[in-house]
Amino acid sequence: MDARSADSTTLESKANTSSEMDIDIFAVQCEECYKWRQINTLEDYEYIRRKLRDDEFVCERIEGMTCKDAEELKYDSSKAWAIDKPGLLETPRGFERNVVMRTDYSGTDVYYITSIGKKLETHAEVAAFIEANPDYSNAPLGDFDFTAPLVMEDTVPSVDVETLEPSKEND
Ligand SMILES: [Zn+2]
Numbered sequence: 001m002d003a004r005s006a007d008s009t010t011l012e013s014k015a016n017t018s019s020e021m022d023i024d025i026f027a028v029q030c031e032e033c034y035k036w037r038q039i040n041t042l043e044d045y046e047y048i049r050r051k052l053r054d055d056e057f058v059c060e061r062i063e064g065m066t067c068k069d070a071e072e073l074k075y076d077s078s079k080a081w082a083i084d085k086p087g088l089l090e091t092p093r094g095f096e097r098n099v100v101m102r103t104d105y106s107g108t109d110v111y112y113i114t115s116i117g118k119k120l121e122t123h124a125e126v127a128a129f130i131e132a133n134p135d136y137s138n139a140p141l142g143d144f145d146f147t148a149p150l151v152m153e154d155t156v157p158s159v160d161v162e163t164l165e166p167s168k169e170n171d
Helices: 042-051 123-132
Strands: 009-013 020-029 036-039 081-083 095-102 108-114
Touching: 020 042, 036 042, 042 095
Parallel strands: none
Antiparallel strands: 009 020, 009 081, 020 036, 020 095, 095 108
């Protein structure tokens, strides 16, 4: 399968030391030059992701960027990549959509965090939270999507577990 044509949107993961790895680098592929462009904020990323339903993403969408600019991110196994579902709606106000990579790279998990820090892992939990908190009653249930981004197997580091450990401390 050609990864390029799979989808225009990806998430990239960055290892940390917990049992799961937060995905906190976001990238979109230009439809013209095929370079990957990092999107700095989750908010901007979600906006672009939704627009991909109707509009192709090109470098010029980023202020000051053109297709001639060098690629900042490489689609390779220096980091594991996961492809998000294109056209996903933006996260309703008052919530944050988080994606974590499983440490064995077998998949990703999606959950929402409320503004008071409550973690919601299913539609039923979201529905119950909104019902109990009328302040959020204008958040459409259909905008919550637990579709987990697909891990791109060709970017999974082919390393043993040891190398995922934090490097040795320097004295
Ligand atoms: Zn481009």
